[in-house]
Amino acid sequence: MSTTSEPTAKGCPVLAGFDPLTPENVRNPFPALARAQREMPVFFLPELDRWCVTRYDDVEEVLAHPEVYSSSDFVDLPFPPAIAEQLPSGHPLDYALVTTDPPAHTRMRRLSVKAFTPRQAAAQADAIRLLANALIDGFIEERQVDLAHVYCAEVPIRVIGPIFGVPSDEAATLYRWAMEALVLVGNAQHLSQEQVLELGQGQVEFDRAVRAIVADRRENLRGADDLLTSLISAEDDEGAPALSDSEIVGMTAAAIAAGSDTAATTMTHCIRLLLEDRSRWQEILDDPARIPNAIEETLRFNGPARSLLRTTTRETTLGGVILPKGAKLLAHITAASRDESVFPHADVFDMHRTNPRQHLAFGRGIHFCIGAPLARTEMRVAIETLAQRIPTLRLVPGHQIEYMSSIQVLPVTGGLVVEWD
Ligand code: HEM
Secondary structure, rough: OOOOOOOOOOEEEEEEOOOOOOOOHHOHHHHHHHHHHOOEEEEOOOOEEEEEEOOOHHHHHHHHOOOEEOOOOOOOOOOOOOHOOOOOOOOOHHHHHHHHOOOOHHHHHHHHHHHHHHHHHHHHHHHHHHHHHHHHHHHHOOOOEEEEHHHOOOOHHHHHHHOOOOOOHHHHHHHHHHHHHHOOOOOOHOOOHHHHHHHHOEEEEEHHHHHHHHHHHHHOOOOOOHHOOOOOHHEEEOOOOOOHHHHHHHHHHHHHHHHHHHHHHHHHHHHHHHHHHHHHHHHHHEEEHHHHHHHHHHHHHHOOOOOOOEEEEOOOOOOOEEEEEEEEEEOOHHHOOOOOOOOOOOOOOOOOOOOHHOOOOOHHHHHHHHHHHHHHHHHHHHHHHHHHHHOOOOOOOOOOEEOOOOOOOEEEEEEEEEOOO
């Protein structure tokens, strides 16, 4: 990457040579982002037609003002006609909480928060422990596995699936489509027409599968006790359905997407960081109460959501830069969580840091992650169970974590290869 910062013809500040989608920058964007924070905290990415916001205070400002920084243009999928005509109501994520502004967001969020309280998350701990033990039973005789696949990816989808009434035999396929949706969002410019067509066809099937789950539940409401049922049954003050079918489909699809790869990536990163330095692993073996801090520091140090997408509703000034109305933004929460002004020695993974929970990995403001209590419980229980069952776990040298390329999230495709005695 060039070390000079150049103004563009349009006069926008550009960080020369920084393309967040190259494999190198997907894996390690931190040197470029640190330089941006120092020299050009809000800069333009011409290839993506997006502004990148890197400083903690500026990212917080964006997340605190949804009336200026809208979430509704979040999904920007330039599907070819062959795909678009199969999605007459648009993409499922068009109707998700995360892509909706108030007042619709306020109404939809009120109906969903009930299923995601810290108390409900804590109540799931025993079931998650059973699940974790069953997964470990399935591979413990093998002595060497890629934990990213057999464990970290499996726990979250098997926890979130039942909450939304997803049949267990469909969970893995839905997970893959959800990952591909996240790769497509804001990323399609970097894909060939064939790739967009192939991934787009998967999105058509994703839409159909989630619609079928919702339709089936609508016909068979009796006896079911999950979030999907309460979303379908919710009524407004006049007794009419509170949510449209598309909104229910969008909320289900988005929760599968938002609730699975994020926790899978965080667990993969956390286990790797603990095993990279044996004293860290020993510390959590000796005192499992240290696991939550290790998880928070992982979220800060290398969180699974790189940046949050927003669009300005009017001209505004951010970090000294004038942004026009309609400017598309990447509020870079990963960069913000390495801001030295908030986290001294930010490039050091420090399990004893006193303020890791100040990270922005779960967002801030009205869109703050609804699944944070659940994610924290499942990650803690899964890592605790793994450490108890396989204390001699160690990394097999020569492997590195591999990712799908996305500007927004960081889905892991593998590379946490471990062995044990
Ligand atoms: C380590 C795990 C997780 C991380 C790092 C994470 C991160 C985030 C972030 C950054 C946002 C804010 C998006 C924005 O402002 O545009 C968000 C929102 C959301 N997350 Fe999570 N998430 C995680 C796990 C989960 C889980 C387990 C669920 C379960 C359903 C979930 C469901 C949601 C939903 C529905 C929203 C949208 C909330 C809204 O727009 O009001 N997430 N998440």
